[in-house]
Every structure is written in C-alpha cells, then in structure tokens.
Amino acid sequence: MARTPIIAGNWKMNKGTAAAASALAQEVVTAIEGKSGVTVVVCPPYTVLHTVREAVTGSSVVLGAQDAFWKATGAYTSQISGEMLKDAGVTYVILGHSETRGRFGVPEPEETVKHYGETDATVNLKVKAAIAAGLEPIICIGETLDEREGGKTDLVVSSQVAGAITGVTSEKALRLVFAYEPVWAIGTGKVCDATEANRVCGIVRQTVRSLYGVEVADSVRVQYGGSMKPDNAAELLSQPHIDGGLIGGASLKAADFAAIVDAAA
Numbered sequence: 238m239a240r241t242p243i244i245a246g247n248w249k250m251n252k253g254t255a256a257a258a259s260a261l262a263q264e265v266v267t268a269i270e271g272k273s274g275v276t277v278v279v280c281p282p283y284t285v286l287h288t289v290r291e292a293v294t295g296s297s298v299v300l301g302a303q304d305a306f307w308k309a310t311g312a313y314t315s316q317i318s319g320e321m322l323k324d325a326g327v328t329y330v331i332l333g334h335s336e337t338r339g340r341f342g343v344p345e346p347e348e349t350v351k352h353y354g355e356t357d358a359t360v361n362l363k364v365k366a367a368i369a370a371g372l373e374p375i376i377c378i379g380e381t382l383d384e385r386e387g388g389k390t391d392l393v394v395s396s397q398v399a400g401a402i403t404g405v406t407s408e409k410a411l412r413l414v415f416a417y418e419p420v421w422a423i424g425t426g427k428v429c430d431a432t433e434a435n436r437v438c439g440i441v442r443q444t445v446r447s448l449y450g451v452e453v454a455d456s457v458r459v460q461y462g463g464s465m466k467p468d469n470a471a472e473l474l475s476q477p478h479i480d481g482g483l484i485g486g487a488s489l490k491a492a493d494f495a496a497i498v499d500a501a502a
C-alpha cells in the first residue's frame with residue numbers, strides 16, 4: 238500500500254514569540270510551495286498556534302501541537318486539551334515525546350524526570366483522548382542509550398507501541414502516525430544508521446500487525462526522528478519502513494526543512 242510520507246517540524250520551545258513564529262511559518266509556506274505527495278506539518282509552541290495558523294491558512298502546511306492532556310475540561314491548571322487544540326485549528330498532535338516523558342537525549346539531572354512524569358499509561362490516555370477530540374496523534378517511541386547498549390531496543394519500542402495504543406479501535410488505528418526517535422539521537426547530531434532505523438521502524442509496524450493485522454500495519458505511517466538533516470534525510474527516507482520524519486533542530490530553518498520535504502516528496 239502506498240503511504241503518503243509525513244514530515245513534521247517539532248519547534249519545541251523555540252520561535253515562541255509571535256514575530257519569530259510568524260516569520261518562520263511564512264518562510265516554510267513559501268519554501269514548500271508547489272511540493273506535492275507529502276504531508277507537511279509544523280508544531281509550534283501553544284502560545285503561537287494562532288499566529289502560525291494565520292500564516293499557514295491557504296497553504297498546504299498543516300498545523301500541529303506538541304502535547305495534549307487527556308481530560309477535555311476541568312480543574313487541571315496549566316493543561317491543554319485536545320478540544321482546545323482542535324478549536325485552535327490543530328490537526329496533528331505529538332504525544333509521548335521523549336522530552337515529555339522526561340527522557341532527554343542530552344544530559345539533564347536524573348531528578349528532573351519526575352517533573353515530566355509521562356508513562357506509557359498517560360500516553361495511552363492522551364492518544365485515546367486526542368482521537369476522541371478529532372486530532373491525529375503522532376506517537377513517539379524510542380530507546381535511551383542505556384537501553385540500546387543493554388540490548389533492549391526492540392522490547393522497549395514494541396512495548397511503548399503496544400502501551401500507547403491499547404483500546405484504540407482498528408478503524409482509528411489505521412490513521413495513526415508513529416515516530417521512532419532513539420533518545421540518544423535527539424538533538425545530539427548522532428543520527429541512527431538508516432538500515433538500523435528502518436529495522437526498528439519495521440518493529441513498530443510488526444507490533445501494530447500483531448495487534449491489528451496486516452491492513453492496519455500497512456496503513457500506519459512510521460516516521461524517523463533524531464538529528465534528521467538535509468544531508469542524511471534522503472537515505473533515511475528511502476527505507477521501506479520509514480514514511481517520514483519528525484524534525485527538531487532542522488525544522489527551525491525553512492530552507493533545511495524544505496530540503497527534507499523535498500527528500501520525502
């Protein structure tokens with residue numbers, strides 16, 4: 238089955254002023270104009286969603302967000318729900334990013350992890366709530382360096398996939414996007430070898446297949462994320478199990494982001 242590649246820019250906590258967000262969004266719109274056969278998403282910080290929505294309206298760039306809480310409304314100080322994002326014009330939402338799980342690719346004090354507190358169970362609640370709100374989740378999974386060196390990569394990845402989608406119907410599962418992001422490759426410049434990235438993205442698909450069967454497994458899109466740049470994107474994106482990229486650093490420069498979109502198109 239032909240899957241449409243999906244390139245998503247995760248701006249993280251960058252370009253968070255209206256001026257900076259608007260400028261980058263407009264540059265992205267211009268840089269990807271006329272490119273077809275690929276879904277292009279930008280995920281700015283919450284506070285500039287409105288600004289970016291205005292900048293991308295009328296273009297093929299789709300608005301995304303970086304997280305969503307699992308309750309729709311209520312006494313949950315600081316949280317943002319899927320309903321709120323939908324109303325703000327958001328289509329895709331990143332869930333279970335290693336940074337919201339407190340698993341940083343770059344050294345951070347161990348005790349900071351508890352301030353994030355994301356688990357497979359909370360990611361699952363968020364996935365189901367986002368689907369119920371009419372959003373399209375991009376579910377992040379990936380192993381830390383310790384887990385890779387301990388030979389646990391496949392187990393970590395398959396259990397994160399299964400944990401995230403428990404209770405999702407096959408009809409909804411068909412549309413899911415996964416992002417395999419080895420934690421040690423995020424923001425470090427250490428990209429995962431393309432053959433190995435393809436193998437692990439294949440494990441994501443195999444896990445979906447064991448839970449939902451071949452039709453759903455062939456339909457879900459699996460991105461690679463972690464130091465994807467213009468110079469390594471073509472090799473990664475030519476792998477059979479890699480259907481796109483979740484791009485951090487390189488999504489902050491329109492020309493680099495557009496070059497990755499070109500590699501996918």
Ligand code: PGA
Nearest residue numbers: 423424463464484485486
């Ligand atoms: P990076 O980030 O491209 O800067 O490594 C990817 C991500 O965290 O989604």
